[in-house]
Amino acid sequence: MAARPEALPLPRVRPSGGAALTAGLSTAYLSLVVLLPMAALVWAAREHGSWRAVSSPQSVAALKLTVFISFAVAVVQAVAGTAVAWTLVRDRFPGQSVVNAVIDLPFALPTIVTSLTLLALYGPRSPVGVHAGFTRWAILLALLFVTLPFVVRTVQPVLVELDREMEEAAASLGASTLMTFRRVVLPNILPAVLSGVALAFARAVGEFGSVVLFSGNSPFKTEVASVYIFGRIESGDSAGAAAVSVVLLGISLAVLLGIGAIRRRATRHDG
Amino acid sequence: MGRYLLRFGALSYLAVLLLAPLGLVFYRAFEHGFWPAWHAVTSSDAVHAFKLTLVVAAIAVPANMIFGILCALAVVRYRVPGFGLVNALVDLPLALSPVVVGLSLLLLYGRNGWLQGHGVLFATPGMALATIFVSLPFVVREVVPVLREIGTEQEQAASTLGASGMQIFLRVTWPSIQWAVAYGVVLTMARALGEYGAVRVVSGNIIGHTETTTLFVYNRYNNFEAQGAYAASVLLALAAILTLLLMNRLRPKEETR
Amino acid sequence: MIEARGITKRFGEFVALDDVSVEVPTGSLTALLGPSGSGKSTLLRVIAGLERPDAGTVLLDGADVTGRPPQKRGVGFVFQHYAAFKHMTVRDNIAFGLKVRRRPRAEITKRVDELLELVQLKGLAKRYPAQLSGGQRQRMGLARALAVDPRVLLLDEPFGALDARVRKELRAWLRRLHDETHTTTVIVTHDQEEAMEVADRVVVMNAGHIEQAAPPRELYDSPANEFVMSFVGPVNRLGDAFIRPHDVELLLEPNGATQEAMVERLVHLGFEVRVELVRDDGEELSVQLTREQAEALELMQGQIVYVRPTRQTVFAPEA
Numbered sequence: 001m002a003a004r005p006e007a008l009p010l011p012r013v014r015p016s017g018g019a020a021l022t023a024g025l026s027t028a029y030l031s032l033v034v035l036l037p038m039a040a041l042v043w044a045a046r047e048h049g050s051w052r053a054v055s056s057p058q059s060v061a062a063l064k065l066t067v068f069i070s071f072a073v074a075v076v077q078a079v080a081g082t083a084v085a086w087t088l089v090r091d092r093f094p095g096q097s098v099v100n101a102v103i104d105l106p107f108a109l110p111t112i113v114t115s116l117t118l119l120a121l122y123g124p125r126s127p128v129g130v131h132a133g134f135t136r137w138a139i140l141l142a143l144l145f146v147t148l149p150f151v152v153r154t155v156q157p158v159l160v161e162l163d164r165e166m167e168e169a170a171a172s173l174g175a176s177t178l179m180t181f182r183r184v185v186l187p188n189i190l191p192a193v194l195s196g197v198a199l200a201f202a203r204a205v206g207e208f209g210s211v212v213l214f215s216g217n218s219p220f221k222t223e224v225a226s227v228y229i230f231g232r233i234e235s236g237d238s239a240g241a242a243a244v245s246v247v248l249l250g251i252s253l254a255v256l257l258g259i260g261a262i263r264r265r266a267t268r269h270d271g
Numbered sequence: 272m273g274r275y276l277l278r279f280g281a282l283s284y285l286a287v288l289l290l291a292p293l294g295l296v297f298y299r300a301f302e303h304g305f306w307p308a309w310h311a312v313t314s315s316d317a318v319h320a321f322k323l324t325l326v327v328a329a330i331a332v333p334a335n336m337i338f339g340i341l342c343a344l345a346v347v348r349y350r351v352p353g354f355g356l357v358n359a360l361v362d363l364p365l366a367l368s369p370v371v372v373g374l375s376l377l378l379l380y381g382r383n384g385w386l387q388g389h390g391v392l393f394a395t396p397g398m399a400l401a402t403i404f405v406s407l408p409f410v411v412r413e414v415v416p417v418l419r420e421i422g423t424e425q426e427q428a429a430s431t432l433g434a435s436g437m438q439i440f441l442r443v444t445w446p447s448i449q450w451a452v453a454y455g456v457v458l459t460m461a462r463a464l465g466e467y468g469a470v471r472v473v474s475g476n477i478i479g480h481t482e483t484t485t486l487f488v489y490n491r492y493n494n495f496e497a498q499g500a501y502a503a504s505v506l507l508a509l510a511a512i513l514t515l516l517l518m519n520r521l522r523p524k525e526e527t528r
Numbered sequence: 529m530i531e532a533r534g535i536t537k538r539f540g541e542f543v544a545l546d547d548v549s550v551e552v553p554t555g556s557l558t559a560l561l562g563p564s565g566s567g568k569s570t571l572l573r574v575i576a577g578l579e580r581p582d583a584g585t586v587l588l589d590g591a592d593v594t595g596r597p598p599q600k601r602g603v604g605f606v607f608q609h610y611a612a613f614k615h616m617t618v619r620d621n622i623a624f625g626l627k628v629r630r631r632p633r634a635e636i637t638k639r640v641d642e643l644l645e646l647v648q649l650k651g652l653a654k655r656y657p658a659q660l661s662g663g664q665r666q667r668m669g670l671a672r673a674l675a676v677d678p679r680v681l682l683l684d685e686p687f688g689a690l691d692a693r694v695r696k697e698l699r700a701w702l703r704r705l706h707d708e709t710h711t712t713t714v715i716v717t718h719d720q721e722e723a724m725e726v727a728d729r730v731v732v733m734n735a736g737h738i739e740q741a742a743p744p745r746e747l748y749d750s751p752a753n754e755f756v757m758s759f760v761g762p763v764n765r766l767g768d769a770f771i772r773p774h775d776v777e778l779l780l781e782p783n784g785a786t787q788e789a790m791v792e793r794l795v796h797l798g799f800e801v802r803v804e805l806v807r808d809d810g811e812e813l814s815v816q817l818t819r820e821q822a823e824a825l826e827l828m829q830g831q832i833v834y835v836r837p838t839r840q841t842v843f844a845p846e847a
Contacts, residue, residue: 018436019349026342026357029334033404034360037375040385044378080284087281091274099282101519105289107458108511108518110465112485113504116492117292120299120501145288165611168578169669171598172605173625173676177273183624187615199365206368209467209485213492226368226468233374233472242378245371252366 044242053232053240054247061220062228063244067251069136069224070204073143074197081151081200082193088152089159106148111209114145119214134216139224142210147203151196158192190266198259205252296508300501311491311499312506316479320487320503326395327470327483328463331402335459339410340452344444346411347418348426364407372404373472393475398483401469406462410455417451418444454521461514465507529554530575530680530712535584537570544570545581546736552729554589555710557703559723561759562733568716569684571733575714576603576682588680601680604673604711608685610665612657618668619644619653625676643671646705663694670702674711683715687722699726720760724748732756753843764813768842773816775839778803780825786834789813791827803827805835 044050053059088100106114118141122130162185170180208226215222223231225248232241300308311317342361346354364372378384380391391397425447429439467485474481478490484503491499530552537545545567552558560568573579575586577598585594593601613621620627622643626636644650647667657665666686673681686702687695703726706713717723723730724744731741732755740752744760751757757770764771779786789805792812801822805813813835817825827833 019345022341023345023349026338026345029338030342030357030360033400033407034363036385037372037379037404038363040379041371041375080281083277084281084285087278091278093278097519099285101515102285102289104515104518105293105511108461108465108514109293110467110485110488110507110511112467112488113296113465113507113511114292116488116500116504117296120295121292141288145292148285148288163609163611165607165609166613168598169605169607169611169613169672170624170628172576172578172603173628173672174599175624175628176599179628183628184613202366206366206371208368208370212468213489226370229368229374230370230468230472233370233377238374238378238381241374245368245374248368249366249371256366 041242042246044239045246047239047242050239050243053237054243058219058223059228059244062223062225063248063251065136065139065223066205066225066248069139069143070201073140073147073204074201076144077147077151077200078193078197081148081196082155082189085152085155085159089156103149103152106146111146111207112213114142114210115213118142118145118210123214134214134218134222136215136222138215139211139222142214143204143207146207146210147200150199150203151193154192154196154199155189158189162188187266191263194259194263194266198256201255201259202252205248293508296501296504299497300505302501303498307498308502308505311496311502314499316482317487317499317503319479320482320484321506323395323398323482324464324484327399327402328460330399331406331463332456332459334403335406336410336452336456338407339414339455339459340448342411343414343418343448344440347415348423361408361411364405367405369405369466369468370472372469373401376401376404376469376473392473393477393481395481397473398470398481401473402463402466405466405469406459409458409462410452413451413455413458414448417448421447450521454518457514457517457521461511461518464510529587529589530714531587532571532575533585533587535571535574535581535586537567537574537579537581543736545574547584548733548736548738549584550731550738550741552712552714554712556728557706557713557715557726558729558731559727560714560716560731560733561718561720561723563718563759565735566733567736568718568733572682572684572714572716575680576605577601578605602678604676604678604681606666606669606673606681606683606686608688610657610662610669610689612665612668614657617654617656618649618660621657621668622671622675624672629676639675643675646674647671662690663698666690666698670705674709679712681711681713683713685716685718688717695722702726724760730760732759734759751841757841757843762814762816766811766813766837766840769837769840770842771813771837771840773802773814775837776813776815777836777838778815778817778821778825778827779834779836782834783836786836789833789835791829791831791833794822794827794829801827805833807835 084103088096088103118138120126122138122141123134124131166184166188167180170184171177175183206226207224208230211217211224212227215224215227217223217227219228225244229241229244229248232238232244342357346357376397377392380386380389380397389396391400425443426439429443434442465485466483467489470483471486471489474483474486476482476486476490482490484507488500488503488507491497491503530550532548532550535545535548536543544565548567548571550571560571562568570579574581574584577586577593577596577600581594585592587593588601588603598605613624616624619640622640623636626639631639640653644653647670649664649667649671652660652664657668660668666689669686670683683702687698690698699722702715715723715726724747728743729741730744730747732739732747734755740747740756742750747756747760751760754770757763762773764773764776777786782788787807787809789807791803792806793804795802795804796819799819801817801819803815803817803822805815807813815835825833
């Protein structure tokens with residue numbers, strides 16, 4: 001597509017009934033489905049006594065564990081995801097298209113099935129002798145599984161578009177392959193990597209289904225935030241659950257904003 | 272040399288993380304033969320669970336598809352004010368824990384909630400709402416970039432030639448976005464079929480009544496009926512593989528050369 | 529001195545270079561000229577080490593570099609589409625080669641300043657490539673390649689992506705630069721005017737072969753074959769003979785050695801006039817006259833004139 005003069009303000013399409021209807025319907029739907037429930041959540045969190053749930057040692061442990069592991073997962077995926085994307089774009093081997101399709105498996109597979117499959121392979125009856133079930137490693141494995149596609153899929157299109165001649169220029173100027181990667185390729189794929197990291201982190205922080213069977217959910221040891229919140233709901237303490245949810249959401253948003261800021265800084269050279 | 276190392280590393284990572292576990296589920300399901308597995312998934316509870324999953328998906332997917340198209344049009348073409356807020360709300364389900372989604376619905380429709388009663392919770396309507404919530408973003412996110420890229424020229428040309436709004440949509444806009452919509456629908460469907468956490472909270476997980484396929488897997492496993500859990504998982508995994516095939520077919524951009 | 533011996537390179541079924549051998553004298557500015565697909569860019573990239581030949585050797589100053597990666601050849605390469613490091617400023621782009629060699633900071637700054645001065649980008653050091661025009665980006669590309677004092681400078685259609693006026697300016701500028709620095713330079717181009725204007729020596733290539741390698745004058749006056757003659761300048765073909773448009777005499781009266789022709793069209797190209805004629809035997813002829821000559825003859829469309837080639841070339845049939 002040739003560059004469009006995007007700067008030209010597009011005249012508002014004639015304010016027809018159709019436009020109003022479309023906008024109206026969308027807004028109504030969005031309000032009913034997303035906005036109202038979220039408002040109810042925030043409102044419930046304000047209830048008296050909900051803070052007790054947030055500040056309880058068990059809750060704090062769950063939040064700490066969740067954030068820490070999610071962060072670790074995001075970092076691992078940043079590296080591994082980039083490596084996988086590179087192999088898929090720059091390398092050539094038989095079965096490549098199958099591998100490419102399989103990347104999306106964690107997205108397509110229901111989380112509870114993920115839990116079950118990881119349990120089958122790395123749990124107590126593991127055929128390969130790895131017993132990671134009911135430990136923190138279990139959480140790590142489950143989260144690595146479900147967040148696998150994110151960085152790979154955000155980096156792939158950027159690698160495809162990347163001007164190979166920049167790398168050739170670097171080589172002709174004397175840079176080794178590693179140096180070329182570090183100084184030329186990486187800065188240009190960094191925004192995409194960060195987008196993927198943000199998505200991975202957001203997913204990991206809230207993950208429930210894939211962790212629930214596999215990690216054992218023991219408080220202070222392997223209980224993640226979403227499981228703790230679930231526990232509060234089952235105990236009838238919805239206000240407490242809401243409060244912790246809001247805190248979790250706040251942490252997610254803060255991290256996402258932070259990543260967004262880094263991303264903006266990394267793309268400041270774009271014209 | 273470095274290339275082979277990288278290839279080996281990347282592929283091993285994928286094999287260990289993705290393929291091995293999946294292979295094992297298939298193995299465990301049929302470990303004791305085909306028939307025990309078959310019985311597990313044809314029991315009345317199982318069939319009820321499958322039906323419920325399909326019903327909920329049948330509500331959520333079309334609803335989100337229509338919403339997705341309308342919302343994308345509203346945001347890109349009609350330039351609704353508050354675009355930033357709409358964008359944030361649409362993306363919110365991606366950042367929310369499913370448990371929190373379920374909780375928010377419990378609070379809204381439960382005792383003391385603003386929309387209490389109406390038979391929403393612990394019943395199909397609630398489960399449908401939860402599923403709609405978590406699978407909301409996909410069609411919108413696929414259609415918006417396509418709408419942006421194709422621009423308005425064709426639609427403007429059509430309107431100068433006398434086409435009405437609906438005609439323009441059907442004859443000009445729709446053909447350009449249909450594959451993006453299809454891809455988004457596949458993603459939505461996958462999410463809807465596979466949802467666990469939100470539905471668990473909202474439905475109360477009443478066996479035989481508000482038990483979807485994913486809940487069925489969990490319940491069977493917890494009741495030491497692992498066979499049933501694995502068998503149902505195989506069905507879900509097959510659905511997932513079908514999803515992968517469709518995704519691959521309909522993928523909008525070239526992601527490998 | 530650059531020597532390429534017996535270079536063959538295939539891309540799948542397509543043979544880009546077929547047993548090509550060429551010598552580039554030290555300190556010269558040599559052009560590789562040819563149409564698309566002639567193999568000229570491929571040959572350049574093989575010399576640079578950006579492509580590996582299927583057969584043949586490359587020698588730089590007598591040393592066999594065929595197995596060496598581009599990092600170790602000491603070549604400077606300039607790309608048609610600039611290959612600018614878009615995430616780095618102009619200064620950092622130019623400094624890249626020096627930074628990679630870990631030169632001391634003071635030396636780098638000094639050298640970059642010199643080069644910025646040389647390529648006339650002095651005030652733009654802190655800008656990013658996206659903020660520069662095409663011509664500025666290419667000057668940056670040149671400065672970047674020159675920063676590490678390459679013993680050989682290779683340019684792959686460096687002005688191809690620029691518009692005509694900028695192209696002419698940079699062409700002249702490149703020639704002046706070469707006259708000052710005397711770095712062995714090879715430039716790839718499909719524009720014969722560019723090659724003839726800028727180079728000491730032109731290597732004409734076609735379909736993976738070298739047709740002729742000679743100074744521009746010799747190419748024009750003594751072309752080795754039909755292809756070279758047609759490629760380096762406009763030419764009339766009458767039967768087996770090839771005649772340059774300005775090697776035709778136009779008279780108003782027959783004189784026994786002439787042939788009759790009718791003026792079909794007069795094209796006034798400023799200082800020259802191109803007369804398109806049809807001879808009485810049906811053959812078309814294009815003649816180039818100066819404005820004075822045309823005015824002296826008072827030519828008009830439809831006029832009958834008499835033509836005689838003053839010089840023509842016939843090539844021996846290819847064996």
